[in-house]
Amino acid sequence: MTTEDLSQDTVVDTLRESRFVMLTTARADGTLLSHPMTAQEVTDDADVWFFVGLQGDQADALHGNPHVNIAVAKAGTWLSVAGRVEFVDDRAKIDELWDDEAGAYFEHGKEDPNVGLIRVTSDSAQFWGLPGGRASALAKITKARLTGQKPGGSSATTEL
Structure with a gap:
């Protein structure tokens, strides 16, 4: 991804x-x-679904303030997505999304009373990156570290 095609x-x-x-x-x-x-x-609308434990600091924070940020980092690129969380009580959706990886976090599987489902409705995204793809980005970051210079790069923001 580049800033031109965000x-x-x-x-x-x-x-x-x-x-x-x-x-x-x-x-x-x-x-x-x-x-x-x-x-x-x-989703195609950039909504993101997660399983979350209903007990603990994270769920408490989400109930108190639904504004969140999703961050993704890959060599030379960073994506930050701002959005709002909604807790969704939908057994059919839990069944649809459940997999073995999710099961590793909940002792009693998808029937665990601690299993929660949240949807993040994305509002906007910001991207920062170095042009040229992953290999080029790694080379530019390494060169910048060795020379003491900044690796450059650019950023863009889009409403979702």
């Missing part, structure tokens, strides 16, 4: 290609809280 489609593609993302929430006192998460589904 669109909803490229945001969706990047999120779908990312095995793990960081989901950041804000606690009631303003402290930021980030957790690595696995997106269960990314």
